[in-house]
Amino acid sequence: MADTLHLAADPVELTAALVDVPSVSGDEADIADLVERSLREQTSLEVVRSGNAVLARTTLGLPRRVILAGHLDTVPVNDNLPSRLEDGVLHGLGTCDMKGGVAVMLNLAATTDDPRYDLTFVFYDCEEVEAVRNGLGRIERELRQWLDADLAIVCEPSNAAVEAGCQGTMRIELRTSGTRAHTARGWMGVNAIHAVGEALGRLEAYQARTVDIDGCVYREGLQAVKIAGGVAGNVVPDECVLTVNHRFAPDRTPEQAEQHLREVFEGFDFTVTDRSAGALPGLHTEAAQELVRAAGGTPVAKLGWTDVARFAALGMPAVNFGPGDPTLAHTRQENVPVNQIQQCREVLRRFLNHG
Structure with a gap:
């Protein structure tokens, strides 16, 4: 592993260098050390460390601030x-999720010399595991002032398009109960399955909403994702658990989404x-409008949940914008077209700089 990264280099080369540093969730110390050392040596940014997260920012006294974040x-x-x-095409673990985006951020940290905004760069840990371990949560608790801005850009893969906001998500466990009996005398029991x-019939007939917000169309979903029940091959089961996932448009709060599900599954616990x-x-x-103009094209809704929701909860608009196809994330075939890395760098450079 190199002692430092060449931050001003071609971001494609920078992406490859980052990919070649293994950083599975919980084992990010080496890559965090490398990012921290490179930022301290090659930029004039204020840099702090939080666990295996690295934060850097300008303090130019400009009227607005933009956060760029990546795990x-x-x-x-x-x-x-x-x-x-x-x-x-650059192949390898993390190329699109999301070291291509991280490389763009690092390159901008080193090369943005005439910014229109004060900038904060957040490189954080443990995004790919349970939410309680997500480094953004620790940063919010310990370094809250670092997360104040007018716009947050999360450089998750978005095929180099601006994906605005994100869906909410909810999982429920719907339980039915019955009475055990020998299957030879099944009429003496009540089958929970x-x-x-x-409930499955209601799911089959469910008509999901589509919601247009700021020109972005969010399509909701309600899907059974797991079913569990049964005691033995000759026993009428007395319990069944159906797990359902609901993806809801951001015009609904979680409380409103839960109330909607209680209406859908009226009569069930x-x-x-x-x-x-x-x-x-x-x-x-x-x-946000300035970013959209810099990117060209039409922004689209983010169909899924990302950490933009964490930033939105802090009171700022947030978008996803990064290189790579999100459908390739977590697959052995993960890759990113090099032209998307370059395109994202150029769009963000145009957005962040004067002239």
């Missing part, structure tokens, strides 16, 4: 290291096991 960790290695470049059939609020696109704000 340093990856999912476990899947026979996809080291990186390799073939026919204009059969009882869940009505369920427990909410996980929920996260979505994020409104906030494209009406001046900074």
